[in-house]
Amino acid sequence: MTRRTVPLIIGFLAGTIVLGKYFLPQNAFLDSLGTDVVNWRTIVAAFALGLGAVNLLGTHTMRIARKEKGWDASIVLLASLVTFTAIGLFKGTTSPVYQWGFNYLYQPIYSGISSLLAFMITSASYRSFRFKDWQSGVLMLGAVIVMLGQVGIGELLFRGLPAVSSWIMAVPNTAGMRGIAIGGALGAIALSLRVILGLERGYLGGGQ
Numbered sequence: 001m002t003r004r005t006v007p008l009i010i011g012f013l014a015g016t017i018v019l020g021k022y023f024l025p026q027n028a029f030l031d032s033l034g035t036d037v038v039n040w041r042t043i044v045a046a047f048a049l050g051l052g053a054v055n056l057l058g059t060h061t062m063r064i065a066r067k068e069k070g071w072d073a074s075i076v077l078l079a080s081l082v083t084f085t086a087i088g089l090f091k092g093t094t095s096p097v098y099q100w101g102f103n104y105l106y107q108p109i110y111s112g113i114s115s116l117l118a119f120m121i122t123s124a125s126y127r128s129f130r131f132k133d134w135q136s137g138v139l140m141l142g143a144v145i146v147m148l149g150q151v152g153i154g155e156l157l158f159r160g161l162p163a164v165s166s167w168i169m170a171v172p173n174t175a176g177m178r179g180i181a182i183g184g185a186l187g188a189i190a191l192s193l194r195v196i197l198g199l200e201r202g203y204l205g206g207g208q
Contacts, residue, residue: 008198014041015196053081142168 014037020027021034060074087098129140148154149165194200 004201004204007204008201012196012198015192019196053085057081142172 017030017037018034020030024030057078060078063074064071064078084098084101087095087101091097093099125143129136129143131137131140145161146165146168148157149162149168154161154165191200195203
């Protein structure tokens with residue numbers, strides 16, 4: 001009972017206070033309390049990050065001990081985690097050693113992984129642009145016009161193609177993106193209200 005009731009009460013109070021801070025008339029006490037709740041969220045998130053690191057350490061230690069598939073990669077992960085955590089704690093994130101690791105290890109690896117997105121996007125585009133029905137046909141036509149409008153050969157094929165490409169990006173694309181953003185915002189509001197009112201209990205775990 002306590003494991004269900006206490007989190008629900010905390011969620012209700014925290015959500016109500018923050019909503020009151022932004023939607024009720026100016027109140028110094030409520031504003032200060034709402035700011036404190038937001039700051040507490042940052043502290044809780046930091047503890048959650050630390051808990052995740054501990055869980056990661058335990059999981060990969062067991063994988064190495066059992067020599068499961070990919071255990072050699074787990075060694076690299078744990079060595080990087082422990083080394084950079086120690087350097088950051090004792091030397092600081094502005095130390096030359098930490099900056100060297102960030103600039104010459106992390107950044108190149110991150111850039112290499114990000115470059116793979118080009119191939120993933122190409123593969124996804126091929127699957128999406130296959131002409132199966134009229135919707136995929138419209139999608140393919142719009143994509144071809146936009147891509148040709150962004151390169152020089154498009155203007156050689158049809159002088160007005162860049163203008164058509166710009167119109168598609170400025171009007172239908174912007175309208176669609178704004179509709180998606182508004183829908184996402186309304187969904188987030190609905191989910192937040194469900195959490196505050198105790199109707200959404202998935203975060204409690206255990207199928208509550």
